Amino acid sequence: MFVTITFVTERIHMSTTHTPPLTARAVWLTLIVVLLADAMDLIDSTITNIASPSIAADLGAGDGVIKWLGAAYALALGSLLVLGGRLGDRWGQKRTFLIGMAGFVLASAVAGLAPSSAVLIGSRAAQGIFGALLIPQGMAIMAATFPKPMLQKAFAVFAPMLGVFAVAGPILGGVLIDANLFGLEWRPIFLINVLLGGVALVMAIAFLPTVPPHPAARIxxxxxxxxxxxxxxxxxxxxxxxxxxxxxxxxxxxxxxxxxxxxxxxxxxxxxDPLLPRTLLANRGFTAGLAVGLLVFAGFSGLMYVLSLFLQLTLEYTPTQTALNLIPLTVGIMAGSGIAAALIVKLARRLVAAGLLAIMAGIVVMILLLHTTGLDLTWWQLAIATLLMGIGAGICFSSIFNTALGDVSPEEAGSASGSLSAVQQVANGVGSALVTSVFLTLLPSGDLTAVTATLAGLLALIGLCLLAVPLLPKTAVADVD
CATH class of the missing domain: 1.10.287 (Helix Hairpins)
Known part of the structure; x- marks a missing residue:
């Protein structure tokens, strides 16, 4: 979601046939539909951070469920995202969007009614599969049909709304679980997609513009x-x-x-017809960006998951208390994204280094607080550490990929952006699963040992990324011209 917008839109405008620009009313209705789709994706990618302990306890499942709740979704989505974009080009973006949305709603209903952990994890994978059809189409439709002035206004709304959705996932999950609506416990966190997706599907059928497909596009x-x-x-x-x-x-x-x-x-x-142009793989700056992005997104997604488990399993916070204590983290992400937008062209890879250092500072503060207070953390102490982590992550999320695209030609930018987005999704899944596994494996040795050792491992991982920063391009591209 933080992949550069300008390069994607340039490629789509160059590659699509002429489509009449939309009226202002049609632009905003289309934007609402696309935002609903992305809201479902972002909320579902983060909502299980809060819900996994409650789900595992209710289904009588072990740690494996906690690992795979996020991983099944993100891995299915990430591994198929590039293919989903290609299918949209060939079949038509609107048709592919509708198929993806309908499938996502159905998979969400199955997840919400799942009688066992196996069915739940399978439905999470199905959400990812249909999400891979759904998510790439919205940006493509906007870029191909919006007049340029309206496109810039739409993107000005789009970016901060993504931050709101990222915050909303854990908070919504905590509130819904503690509310225990109709005695359904955790199930409404998935069933709410039936409502949101149903509204989006009806609106998409009525208002989403049609972009001519490209039957000659080869897959x-x-x-x-x-x-x-x-x-x-x-x-x-x-x-x-x-x-x-x-x-x-x-x-x-x-x-x-x-x-x-x-x-x-x-x-x-x-x-x-390679999935990636061969010249991209020979581009040192781009491949370095792929590697750094993979490690940063994997490490941070694991960090969010472990913080959630630590607060619930060790400090015995309720889901709502956990969600509220993670707000500084997500506020920091939004603030860091704003900083990156203002400074990315001027600082480029130096901004990436600054973001990595901020994440490391937050982790160090957290480790020091744990060693000085034990498990008696106050809310404001936790807020200082998580706010630092969030600011650093927000800077990195925007600046790594924008910098990685600094040496990429416009002709290759579409494939490059799709690859970066796929890497982000895969990293989210594998990071949350692997880091969670480390934390749960160490937990029998003591709560404090488990969390500090896991944080120390993440600190080393981010430090490794810092060593790779000099390999990134010296220049970066901005999000919007």
Whole structure:
């Protein structure tokens, strides 16, 4: 969601046939539909941070459910996001959007009514699959149909609203669980999508403009299949092995996934329609941005999950108390994003370094507070640490990808942006699962040991990213011209 907008819109305007610009009324109705879709995505990607302990307890499931609630959604979405964008080009963005929205609503209903953890995790994966059809289409439709002045106004509304949705996920989850509506406990956090998605679906049918499809757009099914299998194999093995011990199954999954990925790379060097232009992979600044983005998003998503578990399992906060205590984190993200928007062109990769240092400072403050107060943290002490982390993360979320695209040509920017967005989704899933596994594995050694050791590991991970900053491009692009 924090991927550069300008480059995506330039590619879409260059590649689509002429579409009559919309009226002001149609622009705002379209924007509402797209915002509803993105709200569902952002809320669902964060809402289980608060809900997972309640879900696991209600279903009588173990730690595996906590790991896979977020991972199943993010991995399915991330591994299919690039393909979803290609399918929209070929079938038409509106048709693909409607299919994605209808499927997302149905999968949400199944999740809300799930009788077992297996059904719940399967429905979360289905949400991710249909989300991969849904999410790429909204921005493409806006870029292809909005008059340029209205497009800039729409983006001015779009960015801060994404921050609001990021804040709303954990808060909404905590409130709904503690409210226990109709005795349904955690289930309304998924069933609410039936209401939101139903409204969005009706509005999309009525108001979403139609962009002509491109039937000639080619989709390399073999490359797409190899990439999906490779990602699933490696990530399943890492997540399963880190939490359940390195069994033969987890090791075999990693080996198979890595082998299939080698086949994917080989295919990309030979096919006439690679998923990524070959010149992109040779671009040092872009590949460095991919690597740094992967580590930062993985580390931060894991950090949010562990903080939520720590507050609920160790400090015994209610879901609502947990959500309220994480507000400084999300406020910091919004503030950091604003800082990045103002300074990204001037500072470029130096801004990335500043964001990483702010995250590290927040983690260090948290570790020091834990060692000096034990488990007797006050709300304002926690707020100082999490606000610092959030500001650093907000800066990084915008500046890493904008800097990574600094040396990318306009012709390659669409594929580059799609790849960065996919990396973000995959990182969210694997980060939350792996870091949660570490925390839960260490928990028998003591609550304080578990949280401080996990934070120390994340500190080292962010420090590793800092070492890679000099490899990023020296210039960056702005979000909106």
């Amino acid at each position: 390399d099914a073999l490359s797409s299949g190899l990439l999906v299998v490779a990602l699933f194999g490696v990530l399943f093995g890492l997540i399963d092995g880190s939490g359940s011990g390195w069994s033969a199954i987890s090791v075999a999954a990693i080996v198979v996934g890595a082998s299939v990925f080698a086949g994917f790379v080989r295919r990309q060097t030979r096919t006439a």
